[in-house]
Amino acid sequence: MKEITEIRKEVTFKEVTPEEAGGRLDNYLIRELKGVPKSMVYRIIRKGEVRVNGGRTKPEYKVMAGDRIRIPPVRVSDAPVALPSPRLDKVAALENAVVYENDGLLVLNKPAHIAVHGGSGVEYGVIEALRALRPELRYLELAHRLDRETSGCLIIAKKRSALRFLHEEFREKELSKQYLALVPGVFNKRGCTVRAPLERITLATGERIVRVNENAGKPSVTEFRVRQTFRDATLLECFPKTGRTHQIRVHLAHLGFPILGDEKYGRRENDAPFVPLGLSRMFLHAEKITFQDPVAGKTVTVTAPLPPELQALLEKLEPAAAE
Structure with missing residues (x-):
């Protein structure tokens, strides 16, 4: 290191x-x-x-x-985040995870189980790994974030001007994201919109979570559409209209359909039938992101293929009975 x-x-x-x-x-x-x-x-x-x-x-x-x-002078007792060796398998694999790139930015199909940045007990994250892989790039910064266990589209700015442009798109809600989530049971609607204010709190144990709070929460909106229905599960397309922490996860749990494999907001009894079929992580994937590319000068939609372990799980599920 x-x-x-x-x-x-x-x-x-x-x-x-x-x-x-x-x-x-x-x-x-x-x-x-x-x-x-x-x-x-x-x-x-x-x-x-x-x-x-x-x-x-x-x-x-x-x-x-x-x-x-x-x-000012800064002295810390904690060791700073280190750049990993670009030869590490997990780091080297990120080079093949780039699904879109130009002079101003790149879009990564982020694997699950890796944080977007190091710190707080995390040895290194995506951004440190990319800096190790691309030492010739003087500027690499996250344009947004994904949870550690979430895979899919993650934009990295290669220029400060591109980062400013993307942040403006986020503020003006001109950038749209589409996720895929697998939930237990049959979602009883073709789709719905959830408007439930979210509040971040710290529990007595020190764990930080997000919960619905109609009085103290920040406005939060997510649209859900049913893509595919199975006998005992539903694959949903999720469209967050605001960018709150854990928004999709908490809104689905609020509806009574927590994401399968979600250790923070899910339920083990819901996950149990799917573990023998290969459920080994939270089934949440950032499938698409649409934005105005400041370099290309046009609207771009980038798609990140579903990871093999999630695709394999879908293929083992029984289809819903014909109506």
């Missing part, structure tokens, strides 16, 4: 380039202070140790070209 040793021991000053302009201050610092925990980044901003053009500011401040940013 190649250790990242970019731990600041003295005050440094950075000038924001035109390419970096438009991003949030906290994200700028997270990139500059690779390996430093996010909690520490927010702490030094809050304490006023970070200065922009000589003054204090907030994490959400949008940096501008020419801004002079003071970065």
Whole structure:
């Protein structure tokens, strides 16, 4: 493993380039202070140790070209996230998982069981793996996120300008995503729309979860359509209209149809009949993503094929009885 040793021991000053302009201050610092925990980044901003053009500011401040940013000394006891060896099988496999690419971005068919970034007990994630595989690329950043156990379309920006463009699409809801989820039982409608506000909470055990809360939750909307019905399961197309954490998973659990294999919001008794058929992970896959490509200058739809283990499971399910 190649250790990242970019731990600041003295005050440094950075000038924001035109390419970096438009991003949030906290994200700028997270990139500059690779390996430093996010909690520490927010702490030094809050304490006023970070200065922009000589003054204090907030994490959400949008940096501008020419801004002079003071970065204080940072010492951490935690080891920074390391770049994995590009020869590791799991890392090398990501090169073949790229399903779309140009000079500004790439779309990866992210495998399950790998986080999008390292930290908090995760040795490395997709972004660190790609940086190890593509050391010639000076800029690689996540445009959005997928849960560790979710596979499918994940956009990685190769230029700051592309990242800004994509983030604007997310804000304006011009980018659309389609997921596939397998749920137990027969979904009794051809489709439905769920409007259930979601709230993130931390349990007494320290576990962080999301739940429906009509009073304190943030507005959250997901559309569901039935793609295929089996004797004891339903394959759903899921279209999140908002981007809340665990949104699809919680909305389906709220309906009484938790995703098969979901260890956080699902039920073991629902999963049990499907384990002998090959259920070994959460059946949630980001199948398609449609966006305006800032390099190609046109709308692009990218499809990530269903992973072999999920496709094999579908092929073992009994079809629904003819009506």
